[in-house]
Amino acid sequence: MTDPFTLFDQWYGEARQSEINDSNAMALATADARGRPSVRMVLLKGHGPDGFVFYTNFEGRKAEELLANPHAALMFHWKSMRRQIRIEGPVDTVDDAAADAYFATRSRDSQLGAWASDQSRPLPSRDVFMARYADALSRFEGGPVPRPPHWSGFRVAPDRIEFWQDREHRLHERRLFERDGDGWREGLLYP
Template sequence: MTDPFALFDEWYAQARDTEINDSNAMALATADARGRPSVRMVLLKGHGPDGFVFYTNFEGRKAGDLLENPHAALLFHWKSLRRQIRVEGAVGPVDDATADVYFATRSRDSQLGAWASDQSRPLPDRQTFMDRFEAASARFEGGPVPRPPHWSGFRLTPERIEYWQDREHRLHERRLFERVGDSWIEGLLYP
């Protein structure tokens, strides 16, 4: 049996070598408390046996969905490799220390943008956002930009991981790993 995280590391390393832009891009599917789905692209910012981490404004729709219904699915699709990985599991916020460490690695403009944006809310015009960005820039001029209290990350703890490899004539290979307690069982799925 193969370790699903070692296999992820192998495929992800190959994607970083072959994908032109954003090899860490993944589709994040959520559903609100009433079960209405939504999907969007986010960037993977950490991964390992404890899960897959991404960051966002906690006042936006995706965070609202995840706080109401803490289950989600991820999809990595690397077209140049003809591969995809699907991950499903429970989601929870990362701790403040983890969020602070990551936020400090972001570019200053990205940090300021986190202060300026009311993510997913209506914006009357682009200039309003740019004015808010300039106000945040002036507010933190000459010093570090702290992480906003409404900005943090989520960790998806996988319960299922499927590795899909394209094959000729749609005879694809699908390997499924499912968590059972602290272990993983591996099987195959028909294409």
């Protein structure tokens, strides 16, 4: 098989059936302008041959790092399946239409939370955040909640995808796909 997206779809489909919580959770690694790494969990909200998409507040740390250094690594880990997938590549932003369409699918409370949060900034108390949430609730009462201008999505366009399958006695199987022009080159890695 020389199409990593077909294999991703197979593994992801199996994970959606077997993982109890957040089968779409992935670790996102970024680095700041000085090369200091940072990692956190985000949720996959779209994927295909053009990349892997997640959404966030563009005023938070992850977005600031990605806008300054548009490269990232992702990792899915499905413990019950004893599998992981690592993805590396350049990052770009999704267009406004895609961000608007996804934002419209979020629960109203999540939409309001996007207006209330200064993501990653110091918060004096939980009461301050809840007051801001109440203000957003009042502001948009009775109508739709538009996407905040500081909220959108990123797409990681993979140039490297590794599929790792746990095996007994640490004799794991590692399949590596690397971008090769318009296609992919496939190989194996020692465990």
